[in-house]
Amino acid sequence: xxxxxxxxxxxxxxxxxxxxxxxxxxxxxxxxxxxxxxxxxxxxxxxxxxxxxxxxxxxxxxxxxxxxxxxxxxxxxxxxxxxxxxxxxxxxxxxxxxxxxxxxxxxxxxxxxxxxxxxxxxxxxxxxxxxxxxxxxxxxxxxxxxxxxxxxxxxxxxxxxxxxxxxxxxxxxxxxxxxxxxxxxxxxxxxxxxxxxxxxxxxxxxxxxxxxxxxxxxxxxxxxxxxxxxxxxxxxxxxxxxxxxxxxxxxxxxxxxxxxxxxxxxxxxxxxxxxxxxxxxxxxxxxxxxxxxxxxxxxxx
Amino acid sequence: xxxxxxxxxxxxxxxxxxxxxxxxxxxxxxxxxxxxxxxxxxxxxxxxxxxxxxxxxxxxxxxxxxxxxxxxxxxxxxxxxxxxxxxxxxxxxxxxxxxxxxxxxxxxxxxxxxxxxxxxxxxxxxxxxxxxxxxxxxxxxxxxxxxxxxxxxxxxxxxxxxxxxxxxxxxxxxxxxxxxxxxxxxxxxxxxxxxxxxxxxxxxxxxxxxxxxxxxxxxxxxxxxxxxxxxxxxxxxxxxxxxxxxxxxxxxxxxxxxxxxxxxxxxxxxxxxxxxxxxxxxxxxxxxxxxxxxxxxxxxx
Numbered sequence: 001x002x003x004x005x006x007x008x009x010x011x012x013x014x015x016x017x018x019x020x021x022x023x024x025x026x027x028x029x030x031x032x033x034x035x036x037x038x039x040x041x042x043x044x045x046x047x048x049x050x051x052x053x054x055x056x057x058x059x060x061x062x063x064x065x066x067x068x069x070x071x072x073x074x075x076x077x078x079x080x081x082x083x084x085x086x087x088x089x090x091x092x093x094x095x096x097x098x099x100x101x102x103x104x105x106x107x108x109x110x111x112x113x114x115x116x117x118x119x120x121x122x123x124x125x126x127x128x129x130x131x132x133x134x135x136x137x138x139x140x141x142x143x144x145x146x147x148x149x150x151x152x153x154x155x156x157x158x159x160x161x162x163x164x165x166x167x168x169x170x171x172x173x174x175x176x177x178x179x180x181x182x183x184x185x186x187x188x189x190x191x192x193x194x195x196x197x198x199x200x201x202x203x204x205x206x207x208x209x210x211x212x213x214x215x216x217x218x219x220x221x222x223x224x225x226x227x228x229x230x231x232x233x234x235x236x237x238x239x240x241x242x243x244x245x246x247x248x249x250x251x252x253x254x255x256x257x258x259x260x261x262x263x264x265x266x267x268x269x270x271x272x273x274x275x276x277x278x279x280x281x282x283x284x285x286x287x288x289x290x291x292x293x294x295x296x297x298x299x300x301x
Numbered sequence: 302x303x304x305x306x307x308x309x310x311x312x313x314x315x316x317x318x319x320x321x322x323x324x325x326x327x328x329x330x331x332x333x334x335x336x337x338x339x340x341x342x343x344x345x346x347x348x349x350x351x352x353x354x355x356x357x358x359x360x361x362x363x364x365x366x367x368x369x370x371x372x373x374x375x376x377x378x379x380x381x382x383x384x385x386x387x388x389x390x391x392x393x394x395x396x397x398x399x400x401x402x403x404x405x406x407x408x409x410x411x412x413x414x415x416x417x418x419x420x421x422x423x424x425x426x427x428x429x430x431x432x433x434x435x436x437x438x439x440x441x442x443x444x445x446x447x448x449x450x451x452x453x454x455x456x457x458x459x460x461x462x463x464x465x466x467x468x469x470x471x472x473x474x475x476x477x478x479x480x481x482x483x484x485x486x487x488x489x490x491x492x493x494x495x496x497x498x499x500x501x502x503x504x505x506x507x508x509x510x511x512x513x514x515x516x517x518x519x520x521x522x523x524x525x526x527x528x529x530x531x532x533x534x535x536x537x538x539x540x541x542x543x544x545x546x547x548x549x550x551x552x553x554x555x556x557x558x559x560x561x562x563x564x565x566x567x568x569x570x571x572x573x574x575x576x577x578x579x580x581x582x583x584x585x586x587x588x589x590x591x592x593x594x595x596x597x598x599x600x601x602x
Contacts, residue, residue: 181388204483206507215596217507217520219507219520252600255598255599258599259599295518298556
């Protein structure tokens with residue numbers, strides 16, 4: 001078992017949905033770290049303000065998340081506020097207060113520098129590059145979804161992609177980045193940009209993994225979602241956590257990692273904020289992976 | 302091996318796409334019959350005009366399609382003309398000339414009346430009901446996609462659904478018919494309308510099968526499509542043909558039937574009109590089913 005490093009945002013979110021208004025802890029690194037913590041030791045690098053609740057940091061530590069790279073700065077924690085439509089298919093951002101996150105300059109503690117598995121959450125690509133400059137010969141670098149950087153900083157994104165092994169990206173962003181429509185073309189273009197593996201997430205339609213000629217299709221898991229916030233981050237954290245636990249990047253490991261990532265994402269959306277991720281058990285995870293298997297299984301004729 | 306009955310449209314299509322204009326044989330029953338013919342004897346009931354090419358009828362017979370229920374009437378064959386967008390994601394109907402199809406009154410030849418497996422293509426629901434009044438104790442009745450009848454003839458559709466075992470329907474129509482958004486709710490509502498099995502097709506995202514608590518997810522097959530016309534009909538024909546060949550409707554048979562249907566649909570779209578369906582071999586079908594299996598397979602951790 002190897003450990004994994006997660007760099008990204010740690011936030012205080014206000015989520016409005018059909019059930020009301022919820023003030024919760026959020027952030028890409030938070031969800032990814034908790035999802036990964038089911039599989040391996042996690043090293044978290046991020047920044048919060050003085051208002052960030054101590055008990056969450058305690059919970060992180062109890063779950064094997066090393067928070068010595070979590071900087072506590074003067075000021076307020078990054079705050080995101082958004083409203084979901086009643087069917088949860090769309091969301092509108094109401095407030096994005098960067099606060100201390102505006103001056104985030106990720107510093108990788110020396111004891112984290114040789115961590116073999118690295119996850120770069122959705123932060124500015126020059127910060128992601130700065131992280132890569134501080135780590136020594138990682139075995140696998142995963143970059144998660146990059147929405148507005150694709151348009152805003154195309155050159156930095158291009159530079160980053162040459163140094164990334166696995167790109168995890170939404171279908172819409174993947175089309176935007178590749179300029180193509182059909183998935184097989186989209187994947188081909190993205191693989192040409194640098195990553196050896198591309199995972200295209202299709203939300204309620206599942207996910208695809210492309211690695212050279214190797215293609216894997218993971219189904220969606222049908223459930224009654226409560227709050228989609230953090231689903232993508234939980235996917236990426238579960239995906240990399242599973243790989244770190246196995247300690248290899250064989251094609252069959254990558255396939256299973258996509259299923260474990262999908263499983264963590266499916267639990268994440270069952271509760272508001274981190275709620276469900278903090279209550280789910282290893283047994284529930286194993287049972288859901290088995291459900292995923294049964295969902296797609298068909299015997300030889 | 303049991304035989305299957307297919308009732309629906311037989312047409313002469315004009316398809317415009319990025320590659321040009323193509324005058325081809327089409328129709329829901331045509332695609333379904335050819336797709337089913339890879340698995341079992343097919344009995345075709347439909348109507349064409351004097352202009353319908355003899356060599357196509359000869360080809361049907363050579364493939365084990367009994368055309369004694371294909372009425373040749375004075376007048377012209379049903380004609381559909383449409384234009385696809387270059388990325389094939391949308392199409393516009395330019396011409397729909399019903400011609401002899403306008404007075405189609407399906408008559409099931411007595412020798413077909415006891416056929417155990419029945420496919421009702423997309424024709425007016427009262428005609429589908431008339432077919433069911435003429436067949437004796439079918440084991441499985443499949444109704445395929447019903448787009449504009451849902452709005453135009455809701456009472457007849459409701460009446461039909463009570464007599465249908467398997468409803469094959471597009472995601473968009475399924476949402477329209479159920480009035481729900483999330484697939485798990487959509488499927489529940491549709492099952493309440495009568496069918497014991499509902500298949501929801503998601504086009505480039507695959508298909509779902511729901512039968513009571515039994516759920517199966519079939520992946521999409523990524524390919525370079527030439528012409529999507531007939532894909533849905535090929536799916537339904539391949540699905541029912543496979544079931545008829547097996548002669549049972551066990552859950553595992555239904556799962557495999559969805560994969561065989563998806564396989565036939567995937568070949569259909571690789572050529573213009575019937576082109577590819579007429580050239581594909583049993584070996585190619587078996588190889589693609591194996592590709593479908595490999596696409597979703599993941600080993601126990």
